[in-house]
Amino acid sequence: MLQTLRSKILFYLLLISMIGILLVSFFIQWGFEASFKSYLDRNREKKIERVIVEIEKDYKKNGHFTSDPVFNLLHEHAMTDQLYFQLFDRFGRLQMDSSKIRGMLNSLGLTEPVTIGEEWHTKSYTLKVDQTVIGKLVAIYPEGLIDDEHTFLQTIQLYIYGAVCLTIVLAILFSMLFSKKLTLGLKKLSFAANELQQHNLSVRIPLVGLPTEVKDLAISFNNLAESLAKEEMLRKQFTGDLAHELRTPLTTLRSQIEAYQDGVWEPTHERLQQSHEELMRLVRLVNELEKLLAAENPQIRLEKIELEAGSVLAALWDMFLPVFNEKGVHLDIVEPGEEEMFFADKDRLVQILSNVLNNALKYTVEGKNVRISVLTNEEGYVGFQIVDEGSGIAEDDIPHIFERFYRGDKSRDRKTGGVGIGLSIVKALMDAHQGMVKVKSTVNIGTSITLWFPREIKN
Structure with missing residues (x-):
């Protein structure tokens, strides 16, 4: 009862x-x-x-x-x-x-x-x-x-x-109607939760006629279902992209080895070099996946120390100036007017900034500029802003650029040798630092990525 x-x-x-x-x-x-x-x-x-x-x-x-x-x-x-x-x-x-x-x-x-x-x-x-x-x-x-x-x-x-007697009858009727209406939304929520448990990710709760509190709960459930459906789609897309990334070099290696075995090709230095490049492509892919898994590991331990933004910029200048000069892209580093201190894991910080700068270099043509500067805000963060004059990112693609293997232009990363994991690593490491990433971009004009690091260690 x-x-x-x-x-x-x-x-x-x-x-x-x-x-x-x-x-x-x-x-x-x-x-x-x-x-x-x-x-x-x-x-x-x-x-x-x-x-x-x-x-x-x-x-x-x-x-x-x-x-x-x-x-x-x-x-x-x-x-x-x-x-x-x-x-x-x-x-x-x-x-x-x-x-x-x-x-x-x-x-x-x-x-x-x-x-x-x-x-x-x-x-x-x-x-x-x-x-x-x-x-x-x-x-x-x-x-x-x-x-x-x-x-x-x-x-x-x-x-x-x-x-x-009339009031009692009305109280019974209205109590039954009210209890039914109040629990109707919960029944819908229970049914939708069971459907979600059965992997029906398309289930949604209609919001019409629900009380405000139940409606808020239904909205949260619908957002959760939508997020799970999106994650499932990304998982399938990731599996497909990973299989594609592995299939291409493996197919090339297979055909080349079979050609050597059948005597069609002579194992010359140039052909062995091609096979080695395909093999290294596989190695890079595995290495990038290992880095991503390590960055997304919730047990990741960061050795945070107090760093000065100006010295970080000086280290980046020494590290990246030769590769920028080799491609003919001008690297402009804007020194901060005063010392800006913040806390971060030095090795992970270099990894984050290197990934973003490498991306900026890949998509910026010869003769264009890439600028990196230091920003501050009143919320207790120090930011590194990397602005390039590259091909830019379409507005619809910006929310997805941190997803694994995501490409707005499906052929762009292959032309530049990327596998679509670098920015995923950046996002995972920034989350580990309890920092923020802000992206602005315009097609054919350029992209601005700002990486915000906290000034103090957060609990």
Whole structure:
């Protein structure tokens, strides 16, 4: 019992609704009955006061008690309100008694007979004229409600009970609808999660009609499913690209070796050199994969030390100036105006900057420029910005350039000898440093890559 979320929500909604309805109905009924009885008591007191005023006025006018019009007033209250009076003079002698009318009405069947145990209440009032006591008036009336009053109160109670029953029915209906609507999104999420577990990566949760909290959860799930689908696509693409990268040199080597074996080719120095180049291409590919796996290893240990950006630029100048001069590309290094200190693993830093500079050199033609400078920001980072005047990257390709083997131009890396892993290594190492990579590029104009390193070691 109460195993599902919907049953629990439904139970507690109904429990709270029932408690609220019962408490409200109790207080309404109790408050109305008390207010109604208070109203009847005040109304009775007003009637008694009216009788007293009429008796005192009549006595003052005539000098003694007269039967008209006082008795008519007492008779009226006895007939309509079951309010009876006994009038005594100052010597205690009974002058008028309307209580006898009840017995007469009972004998005629005009009122209900007196029930056993019925209680009557009496209350005495002193009569005065000009501060002189002229007698006493005793009011007699039944405890509780009389016939019409009791009927009226029962009618009101019946309406309250009807309203309570209707409210309970509505509470049940709306609780069922609300619990169903609230759990509908969770059921959709559960179904989609099961589909995702069955490797249905195309499953998505419709967002229409979901509560805000569940909608946020559904959006997160859809983003997760989309990310998994993208990762699956990249995995398949990586497998295909890797097989392609391996197949090309292996096919070439196979054909060359078979040619040597069949005596078609003589193993001359030039042909052996070609075979060696294909073999080295395989070696480079394996080495790059090993570097990528090492960079993406979550257990990678970085030996972070405090470095100065200017000295890093000087080391890059000595390292890369010969290869830039050999290709005829101008390397421009902008020294920082003051010392800029940051923390990084020196060997990994050189690996990161070397990969980016090698890429800039590959895609920058002779006579063009590559510039590297140091930037700072107010968020506690020091950046190395490498700007080239190369072929640039299409806007649609920029989000994917850090993926393994990704090529916007499928033939571009082959022409330059790359295997499409260098920037993947850069991204993995930057993540290990808790740094950031920002890329801007325009086709046929150039590319700007900024590598941000933290000034302090982060936990």
